[in-house]
Structure formats: C-alpha cells, structure tokens
Amino acid sequence: MSSHTRVKKDKEIIGDYETQVKEIRNQLVEQFRCLEQQSESRLQLLQDLQEFFRRKAELQLEYSRGLDKLAERFSGKIRSSREHQHFKKDQNLLSTVNCWYLVLNQTRRESRDHATLSDLYNNNVIFRLAHVGEDVIRLFKKSKDIGVQMHEELVKVTNELYTVMKTYHMYHAESVSAESKLKEAEKQEEKQIGKANEVSTSLMRHDDRPQRRSSVKKMEKMKEKRQAKYSENKLKCTKARNDYLLNLAATNALVAKYYIHDVSDMIDCCDMGYHASLARTLRTYLSAEYSLETSRHEGLDQLEGAVDAMDVRGDKHRVMDMHSQIFCPPTRFDYQPHMGDEVCQVSAQQPVQTELLMRHHQLQSRLGTLKIENEEVRKTLDATMQTLQDMLTVEDFDVSEAFQHSQSTESVKSASSDSYMSKVNVAKRRANQQETEGFYFTKFKEYLNGSNLIVKLQAKHDLLKQTLGEGENNSPVTMLPPTLPPKPGRMRKPRPRSIFNHKLFNGNMEAFIKVLTAPYLAPMWSLCVHSPSILQPPPILHHSHPPSSHMASPSLGLPRPLPRPISTAFGLFSQA
Amino acid sequence: MSSHTRVKKDKEIIGDYETQVKEIRNQLVEQFRCLEQQSESRLQLLQDLQEFFRRKAELQLEYSRGLDKLAERFSGKIRSSREHQHFKKDQNLLSTVNCWYLVLNQTRRESRDHATLSDLYNNNVIFRLAHVGEDVIRLFKKSKDIGVQMHEELVKVTNELYTVMKTYHMYHAESVSAESKLKEAEKQEEKQIGKANEVSTSLMRHDDRPQRRSSVKKMEKMKEKRQAKYSENKLKCTKARNDYLLNLAATNALVAKYYIHDVSDMIDCCDMGYHASLARTLRTYLSAEYSLETSRHEGLDQLEGAVDAMDVRGDKHRVMDMHSQIFCPPTRFDYQPHMGDEVCQVSAQQPVQTELLMRHHQLQSRLGTLKIENEEVRKTLDATMQTLQDMLTVEDFDVSEAFQHSQSTESVKSASSDSYMSKVNVAKRRANQQETEGFYFTKFKEYLNGSNLIVKLQAKHDLLKQTLGEGENNSPVTMLPPTLPPKPGRMRKPRPRSIFNHKLFNGNMEAFIKVLTAPYLAPMWSLCVHSPSILQPPPILHHSHPPSSHMASPSLGLPRPLPRPISTAFGLFSQA
Structure with a gap:
C-alpha cells in the first residue's frame, strides 16, 4: 500500500x-x-x-x-x-x-x-x-x-x-x-x-x-x-x-x-x-375443477334447452291426446224425420216463405249489430291479453348481480334485496296482474256469450239463406258425405318438436291443414265463411301480437296465434 | 231420409x-x-x-x-x-x-x-x-x-x-x-x-x-x-x-x-x-347456477394464472433478498503488506522470473486438460438434467376423463384408475426419477470439484500472465476502484412479473445487467474471460434446452437459462 x-x-x-x-x-x-x-x-x-x-x-x-x-x-x-x-x-x-x-x-x-x-x-x-x-x-x-x-x-x-x-x-x-x-x-x-x-x-x-x-x-x-x-x-x-x-x-x-x-x-x-x-x-x-364445471355446464345447458322448449300448446295437445275419449267431438245431431216424414229440409214454400224471408232479414241485421259489438269486446280482450302477456313474460330472472365479488370488500349483495324479490314490489305486481286477469275473464265471458249467440244465429241465417236462395234442391245437412271423420289422436300426431317450435308459421302447416280438413269441413266451415271474425278461434288463441315477439320468446307458455283450422283436425263431428 | x-x-x-x-x-x-x-x-x-x-x-x-x-x-x-x-x-x-x-x-x-x-x-x-x-x-x-x-x-x-x-x-x-x-x-x-x-x-x-x-x-x-x-x-x-x-x-x-x-x-x-x-x-x-359457475371460473382462472406464474428463480431471489445479510458476498481478502513491505504485487524479477514462467506454462497446460475433462462432465450433467426435466414436467394432470358422463350408463370412470395414479406406474416413475437425480448429484459433485480447481488455477494463471506480460507497473489487485459495491437487495429490485416471465430473453435485460455490473465487475470478470465455460453459472442454471420449450411451459418450476451476469448484481465483493 x-x-x-x-x-x-x-x-x-x-x-x-x-x-x-x-x-x-x-x-x-x-x-x-x-x-x-x-x-x-x-x-x-x-x-x-x-x-x-x-x-x-x-x-x-x-x-x-x-x-x-x-x-x-x-x-x-x-x-x-x-x-x-x-x-x-x-x-x-x-x-x-x-x-x-x-x-x-x-x-x-x-x-x-x-x-x-x-x-x-x-x-x-x-x-x-x-x-x-x-x-x-x-x-x-x-x-x-x-x-x-x-x-x-x-x-x-x-x-x-x-x-x-x-x-x-x-x-x-x-x-x-x-x-x-x-x-x-x-x-x-x-x-x-x-x-x-x-x-x-x-x-x-x-x-x-x-x-x-x-x-x-x-x-x-x-x-x-x-x-x-x-x-x-x-x-x-x-x-x-x-x-x-x-x-x-x-x-x-x-x-x-x-x-x-x-x-x-x-x-x-x-x-x-x-x-x-x-x-x-x-x-x-x-x-x-374445470372438468366439474364443464360437466355442470352441459347439464345446465340441457335444462335451459328444455326450458326454452317449454310448450304450452304441445302440452295441451298431449293431455287432450291422452284423454281423446273425453275431448273427442260427439256425433252430430241428425235430423230425425217423424213417422216417415219425407220432407227433410227447410220448406220455403208459401205460406211460410214471406215469414222466412222476413226472419232472414231480421237475422241479418241482428247479426250485423252483434258482430260489431263483439268485435269491440274482442279488441279489448286482445289488448288485455297483451298486457297480461307482458306481465307474465317480464325478464326478471337475472340474478347474476348477487354473484359479483367486489375486489375491495369481500361482501356480496344480498340476493333477496334484488329488484324482483322486494316484497312490496312483488305484492304490487301480483295485485296488478290479478286485476288485469279478472278484467280479462269478465270480458272473456262477455265475448263468449256474444259469440255463442252469433254462432247460433249465423247457423240459422246461413241455412235460411241457402234455402231461400237455392230452393229445395239440396240441403246442406243431408248432403254431408258419409266419410268417417278422422280420429283425433291420429291426425294431430306429434310433429318433431323443432318444427313445432320454429316452423309453426312459415312451414307447410297451412297446406297440411288444408289437405287434412278439406273433405270433412267444407260444409261446416261454410257456416262460418261469412263471419270469419266470429268463428275464428277466440281471443286467447289469436292475439295479434307481432310475430317478432314470438320469435324472441318462443316458449313462454303463452298461447300463440295458430292458423284457425288446426283444432278442426280433431275430427269435426264424428259420425261413427 | x-x-x-x-x-x-x-x-x-x-x-x-x-x-x-x-x-x-x-x-x-x-x-x-x-x-x-x-x-x-x-x-x-x-x-x-x-x-x-x-x-x-x-x-x-x-x-x-x-x-x-x-x-x-x-x-x-x-x-x-x-x-x-x-x-x-x-x-x-x-x-x-x-x-x-x-x-x-x-x-x-x-x-x-x-x-x-x-x-x-x-x-x-x-x-x-x-x-x-x-x-x-x-x-x-x-x-x-x-x-x-x-x-x-x-x-x-x-x-x-x-x-x-x-x-x-x-x-x-x-x-x-x-x-x-x-x-x-x-x-x-x-x-x-x-x-x-x-x-x-x-x-x-x-x-x-x-x-x-x-x-x-x-x-x-x-x-x-x-x-x-x-x-x-x-x-x-x-x-x-x-x-x-x-x-x-x-x-x-x-x-x-x-x-x-x-x-x-x-x-x-x-x-x-x-x-x-x-x-x-x-x-x-x-x-x-350459471352465475355461480362464472364466479367459480373467474376464481379458478386467477389460480391458474398464479400457477402459470410460479417462478422458481423469482422465489429464490425473494428468499435471498429477505436474507441479504446471509447471502451478501463478504469483503474480499486484501493483500496485507507485512511491516511496511512496499512491494504489493507479484515480483517477476530474476531470479524468480524463470520459475514463474515455468509455473505459468504448467498452469496453462494443466488448465487445458482440466477444462476438457470438466466440459465432458458438464455435457453429461446437461443431458441428465434434460431427462430429469422431462420427468418433472410430464403433463399428467388432465383428469377430465373422470367427468365424462356416458349417456347410456350413468357410471363414471374411477378417478384412481387413471394412467398417472396407477400405483405400479407411480412407483416405477418415482424410482426412475430418483435414480436419475442420484446420478445428477454424483456428476454435479464431480463438476463442482473440477470447476473449483479450475477457478483457483485460472486465477493464479491469469495473475501470472499479467505479471509476466505487463511487468510491475500496475497490479490488478491494488488498482480496484474504491467505489462502494452495490447493495444486494437494492440492485436486484423485483421487476414487474410480466417482464420477468415473458421478456426474460428478448427484453432489455442484457443491457440492464451490463449497465448494472460494468463498473464493479470488470476486474473480477476479467478473471473469467478466458474460461467462459467454467465460470458460467453451473449447469442447473444454463441448460441448453431450446427456447420453444420455455415458451410452452413458462413456469414449470425448473431453472431456466439466464444471461450469466445476473447473479453478480448481488454486489460482488463488498468493501464496506
């Protein structure tokens, strides 16, 4: 150093x-x-x-x-x-x-x-x-x-x-x-x-x-x-x-x-x-853990698929199929000529002709008024059903918020405090729903009375019209073809669910029904031809909600519009 | 009729x-x-x-x-x-x-x-x-x-x-x-x-x-x-x-x-x-249920991220940091001149010059042989470590098969029958692993002995070479700059993990280390310059497995190659 x-x-x-x-x-x-x-x-x-x-x-x-x-x-x-x-x-x-x-x-x-x-x-x-x-x-x-x-x-x-x-x-x-x-x-x-x-x-x-x-x-x-x-x-x-x-x-x-x-x-x-x-x-x-999750998810997806496929119409038909004896239309009441009475149709000869003509006119004007009145009731029904439907399909089932883990605190939101389940909210909603439902039923009864009356008067009116127009050459009643009506269960065979759910209105259903029903229904339906607004399936079957809403909620358990003649596949009047 | x-x-x-x-x-x-x-x-x-x-x-x-x-x-x-x-x-x-x-x-x-x-x-x-x-x-x-x-x-x-x-x-x-x-x-x-x-x-x-x-x-x-x-x-x-x-x-x-x-x-x-x-x-x-699943999945992902980020080197450095007093290199042994001896470097004057020259040549040839021998040992070590590494990182953790639900039967495969966990298999694998490990340790001791000898002889050789070449004008020992060495903990500050994991070899680590170590290490590293194969970090630190395998398994807990001078950031010889 x-x-x-x-x-x-x-x-x-x-x-x-x-x-x-x-x-x-x-x-x-x-x-x-x-x-x-x-x-x-x-x-x-x-x-x-x-x-x-x-x-x-x-x-x-x-x-x-x-x-x-x-x-x-x-x-x-x-x-x-x-x-x-x-x-x-x-x-x-x-x-x-x-x-x-x-x-x-x-x-x-x-x-x-x-x-x-x-x-x-x-x-x-x-x-x-x-x-x-x-x-x-x-x-x-x-x-x-x-x-x-x-x-x-x-x-x-x-x-x-x-x-x-x-x-x-x-x-x-x-x-x-x-x-x-x-x-x-x-x-x-x-x-x-x-x-x-x-x-x-x-x-x-x-x-x-x-x-x-x-x-x-x-x-x-x-x-x-x-x-x-x-x-x-x-x-x-x-x-x-x-x-x-x-x-x-x-x-x-x-x-x-x-x-x-x-x-x-x-x-x-x-x-x-x-x-x-x-x-x-x-x-x-x-x-x-991931495998368990995958398996769990698969299972939940299956269940979700089944919930999506919930089908109020399909279930109704299944129940009616299983009890076909109960829901099968009865044999129609035939005209029974008394003691060899050979007249088997409405007679429009004098002296009853004038009276029948008058009756026909009266029926016609009465029907006109009734239909207008009932159409008003139907519109109210439709609107009420739409309101009900909105209540019944409100998307209030998302509870994901309850599983948010905040990073700062370890608390989770209480599940019962979520908007749907607050007691006041629920009670209010349910009261509201039941009120609307009550109104719907009142209106539905009114509509039912109206349409029952219309259907009876219409039948008489149409028969009179036919009689007065065509004379006595043929009767719509006696001319029914002697063919056997279709058996209820056989005709409405369950279609593949996918078609049922997705192709209801754009598939070949219309054609299918036409073929099915044409031979049996022509005379019967002729009764309704002049008043399609009455004999259409009543409101709960034909609400005019827009097609888009069906597509968005395909199986919410609500009735959906269906081409009118579907239920006639039941076999109109069995003649067995 | x-x-x-x-x-x-x-x-x-x-x-x-x-x-x-x-x-x-x-x-x-x-x-x-x-x-x-x-x-x-x-x-x-x-x-x-x-x-x-x-x-x-x-x-x-x-x-x-x-x-x-x-x-x-x-x-x-x-x-x-x-x-x-x-x-x-x-x-x-x-x-x-x-x-x-x-x-x-x-x-x-x-x-x-x-x-x-x-x-x-x-x-x-x-x-x-x-x-x-x-x-x-x-x-x-x-x-x-x-x-x-x-x-x-x-x-x-x-x-x-x-x-x-x-x-x-x-x-x-x-x-x-x-x-x-x-x-x-x-x-x-x-x-x-x-x-x-x-x-x-x-x-x-x-x-x-x-x-x-x-x-x-x-x-x-x-x-x-x-x-x-x-x-x-x-x-x-x-x-x-x-x-x-x-x-x-x-x-x-x-x-x-x-x-x-x-x-x-x-x-x-x-x-x-x-x-x-x-x-x-x-x-x-x-x-x-889906929300629970999402939350569960989030948590599992966090854990998976942590498993991916498992870092053997980082953990080692954390432990060494926490015990910096224990792992801090000691003050170097300085030359202590005796009773005012003013000579403080190797003297190569006659009559010792010839002897030193001879000794220098002997060291040179001895080092040559030792390095070749030790390089062979190193190669064996590398190969053994590669084998061990393959054993230690075998991907045997997929148990998803145990959660397959066969549609026909409701049974699930027994989890314990899976290939990894069959007892015979496990015993065989473990015996094999321990045998390889034993061999590795034997070879490592051999390598350590060799490299210890080489490092000592190399130091003497280099000092002699310097003395004989440059004369007595300056000594590498006394010319060390009086700068304080870097403190161990400070210099190897934990870097952001992401950089540590992903940018280890293509980031600016090399440059970083060069800057860090240059002022202190130049003289010391000059001792090693001539034998880079010896003073490189020993084999478990510098296995030559291809970079692709690191990318595939970034944190399998195995030592990874690292630019040699990283550990010198510890502060070579503290002179405090």
Missing part, C-alpha cells in the same frame, strides 16, 4: 483475517439454516395442502351424498307415481315435467361429479403432495451434502491462505532483519573506513596498520556474509509474497465463485422440481 | 236423442275432471319443486359453511404464522405461497357463492313457485266458471232442440192424422159419388135423390173441413219442422264451436301464464 497508510502489526493482520474468515463461516452456517427453514416451510405448506384437500374431499363427499339423497327422494316418488306411468313414453312427457326431470338429472350429475372430485383429491392430489414432500426432504439432504463439500473447499482455501500469509510474514521479517543487519555492517564498515582515513592522514603509525587492515577485512567479510544472508532472505520473501498474492487471487476467485454461483446452485438443487411438481399437483386440482 | 231407411218410432228417436245428450254431458263432466286433475298434477309438481329447492338450499348452506370453516381454519393459521409476517408485503410473497392463498381465496369464494345460491333458492325461487301455485288454483277456479257457463249454454241449446223436436213431432203427428182423416173423407166421398153414379144409371128414384144430395153435401163439407184442418196442421208441421231444422243447425254449430274452440279456450284459460311463470322460475335457478 502507499507509504502514508498506517503500518499494521502482525497480530492485527492475523486478527483481521480471522475475523473475516469467521464472518464467512457464520454466513455459511446461516445459509444452511436458511435452506433448512425454507424446506421446513415447504413441508409445512405441503402438509397444509394435504390436510386441506383431505378435508375438502370429505366436504365434497358429504355434499355429493346430500345431492344424491335429494335426487333419489324425488326420483323414487316419480317412479311410483301414477303420472309417471302416464308420461313414461317420451312423446307423452309434458314439457314442464321434462324440466323437472332434468332438474333432478342435474342434481344426480352434480352428485356424481362432486364424488369424483372427492375421489381425485384423495387418490391423486394428496398422493402427489406427499410425493412432493418426500422430494423436498430428500433434495434438502442431498443439497446440504453438496453445500458441505463447497464449504470444505472454502475452509481449505482460506487455511491455505493463512499458511502462505504466515510464511510471507516470516520470510519478510527475516528479510527485514537480514537487511538491518546488513545495514549495520555497512555502517560499521563506513565507520571503520572513515577512522582509517583519519589515521592515515594525521597519525600514521606502522604498528597499527596491519592490525587495522585485518579488522577492515573482517568487516568486509561480515558485510558479504550479511549481504548473502539478506539476498537469500529477500528471495525467500519474494517467493513467499508471490505465493501469498497468487493464493490471495485464487481464494478471492473461489469465494467469489461460491457467493456468485455455488450458493445459488445449492439452492437450485434444493428447488429441483419443487415448483414443477407443485404446479402439476395444482393443475390436477384445476383440471378436476 | 231416404225412403228405404227404417222408420223410427217416436220413443226410439227420443231415446236416441237422450242417449246422445247424456254422452255429451258425461264428456263435459269428464272434461272438468281432467282439468282438475291437471291442476292437481301441477300443484304437486310445484310442491315437489318447492320442497326440492328448500332441501337444496339447506345443502348449499351446509356446503357453504363447511367451505368457510375450512378456509378460515387455514387462513387463521396463516395470519398467526411467522412466514406471514415475512411475506406480508406483496413483493415478498413467494409464487408457491401465492397459489396456496388463491386456493383458499377460491374456497372462500365458493363458500360465499353457495350461500348466495341458498339465499336465492329460499328467497326467490321458492317464492316464485308458491306464486305459480296460487295462480294455478285461482285460474282453475276461474276457468271452471267459464266452463260452467259454456256447459249451461250447451244444456240450454239441447233442451231447446228437444222442445222444437217434440213440437215438430206433435204437429207432424197431427198433420198425419189430419191427412188420414182427410183421406178417409175423400175415400168416403168417392164411395158416395160412385154409389150415386150407380144409382143414377140403374135405379133412379125420386124419393132418394134429395136425401142422397144432402149426404153428399155433408160429405163435401166434412171433406173441406178436414182439408182445412189438414192444411192448418201441415202448415204448423212445416213451421215446426223448419224450426226444428234451424235449431238443429244452431245446436250443431254451437256443439261444434264448443268442441273445436271453447274447450280448448277453457284449457288455455287454465294454462294462462303457467308455462311462462314456471319458465321464469327455472330461469332464475339457471341464472343463479
């Missing part, structure tokens, strides 16, 4: 060195402790995870059993019920009941999936975690072995440094001592030479000269000896210093390597595969 | 008619019964659904509580743990521990969501079902009222038909009787006329003539009377028949209307809103 630095004493240097080495050794011990602590933390984490999944598996199994019991309770009830026997055949299954069956299916599915989850936790996830734990323990031991080897190397190299430093100190001390001895000799020699010169110039005595010469020689010899000793020691010191400097470089390089790379490598050995194995374990858990 | 049909007697006609009416009335009664039955079925279904959701709400709540208790148990443990205090700050949170926290978060989230589900079942779904039930009862009553009105109309019209038919029978009978009386009168008149003609031609007596004339006149009068009676009755009969025929038409029209439309309308009244309301209820259920 530069000359102005304080010169350290040997003991100080050794002391500093030993402190430095002790600090390193302390760090090495602490590094092992840190590694051990980390392994312990990992083992604790793995143990916690195992305990967690063991308990979660139990929860899943409990939940699964609960769901299974629940599904089984209602499935058993269904199996033993009367309805089930009725609806056993798929084509007879009501769309609403189908939804209920799918709710139960979904419950069974959830039950099975949660049992599977439990199984996977117990027989896969927990095993993996145990294996990761074994690996942590084993790798910690092996890494510590590696670390011990590294530390031994550090101890060895610092010991060597100590040795070469001490050697340098020794040789340098000897070199310094030899140098001072040499210097002392040189000083004495100088003194001797000075004395000799002084003597030779001032006081030269023969007796003294040889004595003095021998002492000078002796002095020179000693100086040479000391010079040789000094050179030898200096070389030894140079070698020792070189060794010290080289070992210093090697030691610093090794210490640097240890701190920069080896300690990190030791930790890497300890970490080997830990993250990968833990990740695979958690991915197993995720795979299980 | 045509003349060849058998003439029915009055009683037979009345009997037939009454049978026919009775059949219709039976049907009407059965129709009501059917409507009632349907309403009862609906009420039963609604009751079952309510009971189902009530019980399911209980299950959800139980499950929710179990999950909450489970999460709380471990969360409490974490809060009170020592590690938590350590890792409380986000930047100190280990990526593995973060996953564990997210597993618990997910559990808490599931707990809250299932509680919400329970709440929605109890306070929304069940209420809706109850309302649907009320509607069913009310609408059945109102529809039945409508039906009663319809039936009364049918009864009225058939009664009327009966009356007009009876009237027709009566008048026809009278007409027939009047006709026969008239015919009898005509026959008698004919007989009288015939008799008169016979008398007038064969035996004409004056006395008889006025007597006969008066009897003929009487006869004629009777005939006229009978004729008038007959005409009157015939007219009455015609009117009655016309009335009968008109009423027949009206009755048939009304019966047809009832069977074709009215009965269907009555059912529609009963159905009003049932499907729509039930659909809305089930959609509420579906909305809740």
